[in-house]
Amino acid sequence: MAAPRELKITPIRNGTVIDHIGNGLSLEVLRIIGVGDLDKDSTVSVALHVRSQKMGWKDIVKVENMELSPRKVNAIALIAPTATISIIRDYKVREKRPVDLPEHIVGVARCPNPNCITNRGEPVESEFEVARRRPVVLRCVYCERQMDDFLAHLI
Numbered sequence: 001m002a003a004p005r006e007l008k009i010t011p012i013r014n015g016t017v018i019d020h021i022g023n024g025l026s027l028e029v030l031r032i033i034g035v036g037d038l039d040k041d042s043t044v045s046v047a048l049h050v051r052s053q054k055m056g057w058k059d060i061v062k063v064e065n066m067e068l069s070p071r072k073v074n075a076i077a078l079i080a081p082t083a084t085i086s087i088i089r090d091y092k093v094r095e096k097r098p099v100d101l102p103e104h105i106v107g108v109a110r111c112p113n114p115n116c117i118t119n120r121g122e123p124v125e126s127e128f129e130v131a132r133r134r135p136v137v138l139r140c141v142y143c144e145r146q147m148d149d150f151l152a153h154l155i
Contacts, residue, residue, distance in 0.1 A: 009045045015064040017086040017093075018076065023049060025080050026059035028151060032075045039065055055082065075108045077101040078136060078150040104129055105138060109153040113145040126155070 021029055026046050035044050047060040067087060068076075076083055077099035087095040105128045111118050118126040118140070128138035128147070137148045147153060 009047060009060075009062060010043070011091050012043060012045075012062055012064040012088055013091055015042070015062065015066055015088050016068055017088060018061045018063075018080075019058070019084045019086065020052070020055060020082045021059040021061065021076075021080045022082065023055075023057040023059060026061050028079055029059075029061050029076055029083075032079075032154065033061075033063060033066065033068060033072055035063065038063070042066065071106075071108055073099055074102065074105050075150075075154055078105070078108065078138075078154070081133075081136060101130060101133065101136065104141075108155060109138070109147070109150055110155055111140045111143060111145055112147050112149075112153055113140065113143045116140055116143040116145065118142060 018029055026048060030046065038044065042064040044064070045062040050058050050060055052058040068085065073085065078101070081099065081101060083099045085097060085099060086093045107125045109126060109128065111126055113119070118124050127141045129141055131137045131139040131146060135148060137146055139146050
């Protein structure tokens with residue numbers, strides 16, 4: 001019997017690899033990073049349900065020709081707090097770091113309170129402070145509403 005063929009994801013010359021994404025969350029990560037806005041020559045690779053010694057199962061996203069803004073990294077940290085981000089240049093990992101949730105999150109999510117000033121058409125950007133880290137709970141700095149379901153509220 002022949003050995004099973006292993007499918008490899010091709011390396012990228014320059015870009016970003018987001019690894020250790022919770023199993024099944026890679027499509028949300030793709031939405032956050034806005035892959036629809038990418039140059040059509042940029043390769044995007046997604047690996048779903050990959051075995052991991054550290055996590056059991058994980059997802060991986062590789063995006064060519066893109067480095068993430070701090071806001072996008074913060075949004076990823078909300079839904080995938082175990083993720084790591086690697087910056088690739090000339091096919092080599094030049095920088096690798098875990099996502100880090102800052103004390104304040106600005107402009108990443110909408111407040112779930114429809115009466116909050118940030119949802120009333122005022123020129124005020126949403127801002128949350130981290131009330132708890134495990135599991136993550138945010139508190140709006142304007143109306144103090146707490147939020148722990150981020151997927152529905154990401155901007």
